Amino acid sequence: MTRQQHFGWFLARGFGPHGWGHPYLDWNYRWTSPGLYQQSVRDLEQAGLDLLIIEDAPSLGSASTIDLRVRQAFGGPKHDPLLLAPYLFAATQHLGIVPTVNPAAYLPYTAARQFATLQHLSGHRLGLNVVTDTGSARHFGSAPVLAHDAAYDRAEEWLGGIRDLWRSWDDGALIADPTPTADRPQGRYADGTKLRALRHRGEYFEFDGPLNALPFTEGEPVIVSPGGSGRGLGFAGANSDVQLALAPLDAASIRNYRARIHAAALERGRNPADVTVLFAIQPVLVGSAEEADRLVAASANPDDATVLTIAERQSSDLETDLTSLDFDAPLDLGVFGDHVSRGSIARLVGSHDVETTPLRVLLASMARLGRLSDGSGFVGTASELADLIEDLGENADNDGVLFWGDLHPVTVHRMLDELVPILRRRGILRTEYNPGGLRANLRDF
Numbered sequence: 468m469t470r471q472q473h474f475g476w477f478l479a480r481g482f483g484p485h486g487w488g489h490p491y492l493d494w495n496y497r498w499t500s501p502g503l504y505q506q507s508v509r510d511l512e513q514a515g516l517d518l519l520i521i522e523d524a525p526s527l528g529s530a531s532t533i534d535l536r537v538r539q540a541f542g543g544p545k546h547d548p549l550l551l552a553p554y555l556f557a558a559t560q561h562l563g564i565v566p567t568v569n570p571a572a573y574l575p576y577t578a579a580r581q582f583a584t585l586q587h588l589s590g591h592r593l594g595l596n597v598v599t600d601t602g603s604a605r606h607f608g609s610a611p612v613l614a615h616d617a618a619y620d621r622a623e624e625w626l627g628g629i630r631d632l633w634r635s636w637d638d639g640a641l642i643a644d645p646t647p648t649a650d651r652p653q654g655r656y657a658d659g660t661k662l663r664a665l666r667h668r669g670e671y672f673e674f675d676g677p678l679n680a681l682p683f684t685e686g687e688p689v690i691v692s693p694g695g696s697g698r699g700l701g702f703a704g705a706n707s708d709v710q711l712a713l714a715p716l717d718a719a720s721i722r723n724y725r726a727r728i729h730a731a732a733l734e735r736g737r738n739p740a741d742v743t744v745l746f747a748i749q750p751v752l753v754g755s756a757e758e759a760d761r762l763v764a765a766s767a768n769p770d771d772a773t774v775l776t777i778a779e780r781q782s783s784d785l786e787t788d789l790t791s792l793d794f795d796a797p798l799d800l801g802v803f804g805d806h807v808s809r810g811s812i813a814r815l816v817g818s819h820d821v822e823t824t825p826l827r828v829l830l831a832s833m834a835r836l837g838r839l840s841d842g843s844g845f846v847g848t849a850s851e852l853a854d855l856i857e858d859l860g861e862n863a864d865n866d867g868v869l870f871w872g873d874l875h876p877v878t879v880h881r882m883l884d885e886l887v888p889i890l891r892r893r894g895i896l897r898t899e900y901n902p903g904g905l906r907a908n909l910r911d912f
Contacts, residue, residue, distance in 0.1 A: 469894045470860040471912050473867030475518040476511055477711065477747055478874045481567075482521060482548045484540040491877040499546070501554035507874045508555045508562055514887045515897040517908050518563035519555070520596050520691060520711060520869065521548035525572055526603035528786045535782045535790070542783035549581070556589040563905030565594030565691050565709075570625035571607045575667070576674045578625075579632035582688055583680035591685035591904025594709070597622055597692050599699075601805070602786055614805050616698045621671045626690065626706055628667050628674065633687055635677035637661040686906040695810040703742065704731020708909065711869060712746045713810055716855065717842060718863040721746065725864070743909050746859075749871040750845040750852050751836065752882060759846045762836055769834035777830045784811050794827040849885035857895055 485503060486492035496503040511519060527533050527543045536542030548566035555564045568578070586593045599618035604610065613621060640661035645654035665676030692703045693711040703710045714724045724746075729739035753759050769777075778789045785807050792802070798821055803812055815829055837844020839851040859865040872878045890896035901911045 469857060470864075471897060472856065472860050472865065472895055473743055473745060473909060474514075474516045474890075474896060475520060475563075475709075475745055475867070475869045476516055476874070476879075477869045477871045478519060478521045478548075479749075479871050480541070480873050481523045481545040482551050483543065483545045485873050485875045487540040489875075489877075491875055494875075494877065496875065501551065501558075503876070504551060504555060504874055505558035507876050507879050508559050508564075510876065510879050510883070512559045512562040514883050515891070515900075516562065517867075517897075518565050518594055518689075518709070518905060519874075520565040520594070521551070521567060522596075523548050523567035523569075523598075524600055524603065525569060526600070526606055528602060528783070531788045531791075532782055532786055535779050535788060539779070541780050549585075552585060552593070553588065556585075556592060559592075560590075561592070561900035561908070563592045563594050563689065563908070564589065565596050565689070567596040567598055569598055569600050569603060570622045571600075571604050573625075574674065575625055575628040575672050576632060576676075576678070579629040579678050580680050582629070583633060583678065583683070586683060586688050587681060589904075591683065591906065594689035594691050594905055596711070597626060597690060597706075599694070602807075612805075615696065615809070619694070619698045619702050623702060623706065624669045624671050628669065628672055630687065631665055631667065632674075632676050632678040633680075633683070635663045635665050636682040637663060641682060685904045689905050689909065693810075695813075699810075700727050701731050701734075704728055704733075704737065705735040707742055708906070710742055710744045712744050713814070714746060716746060716748060716845075716859065718859060721859055721863040721865050725866075743866045745867050745869045746865065747869045747871045748845060750839065750847070750882070752849050752852060752886065753846065754848065756840065756848060756851075759838055759840075759848065759851075762846050763838055763844065766834060766836040769831050773834050774827060774830045777833050778826075781815055781830070781833070784808075785815070789826065789830075792826055794830070795825050797822055797824055798826045798829060849889055852886060853889040853893060853895070856890065857893060860895065 485498045486496060508519060523545060528536050552564045552566050582593060582595060599622050601612050601618045604612045640658050642655045642657055647654060662677040667674050689708045690706055691709040691711055692707040694702060695713055710728055712724055714720045725744050728742055728744055732739045732742050782789045785803060787803055800821060817832055819829060836846045839845055839847030839855055856868060870882055872882065887896060891898060901907050
């Protein structure tokens, strides 16, 4: 029996110069204005997607990579996705909006109050993509940069503190009854004896409660996390409602990844079913199998200019200038600092022997495309992509996928115009939403 799955969109380049470097820049959308994004999220909602996750990095990176990041607007500039969220909520009724937030950038009390406000304003459709980008730490104070696992420890304390603040209004604290009584002619709004004077004194944060914001009627904001390391998966198992997963899209890899998430959830006393695992995918959809074959063949031998472009983009993602290295020598992993994502390094290395494989080969491998039809890549027709998604749902119990790309209307329509009808005809994609906000829609099947 065909399984219905969850679908989302991962805005991979963040709230930045959409269209730059592409022919559709000449559509003349202004990336600094909300109209481009509002048009696209309406289309995502019409398509039946559950949520939009907006990547972010507050920093332009180290001095050695700033020019690489801004030269082609690959890693910056980026505006704050949290401030874009209200415009996207105003344009939609059901779609969940999930800006990326960094615990280093928000004190817990301020964060809890701002996020609570957006949760109410949106009809309980807010999500938070919690990242531990330690490279941005210098922008937020004089504390030393934390190592990879310690950054997760801080994030866990931060999120736990925020949840304590959200829950500092006990059941029955909010009354909101305007009915006059003999002793209260104006009714009663709240019972102050049921607000807890929270006092948090932790390793990384100190703050007091209770929170000056209303409790939630349809649940707290949905927590998303992207980490694929052992500590990152542990954080997801303990805290996350959605895991943004990166793994090969075959049944064995997906089952293995899901098993690790579920084990982490069980270890922290949670029901594994409470974590929705969504695997990111960046397909290249074309009109025919013949066209797909031509694209794959053309990518087989990338030229030097293509390899250099890949190096520049990877330098941005890895906050390490790969262009200054010897492309014909093996990559020394010691060039990467502790703040660099282990998952990003793993994507660069792939299945190669890093000790013997020249950097040029690693970069060229990232430029090569493969076919959906034979499992070697993600170039193919909408029907072939639907086949893959359906197979993963039936044979790997996959929860769903995240389409990876920018949020330009051209990109959205290229991805979804033919795919959505096929998925709906097969019963894989929802045709309507349920009341109750994002959390309810993630739990409705």
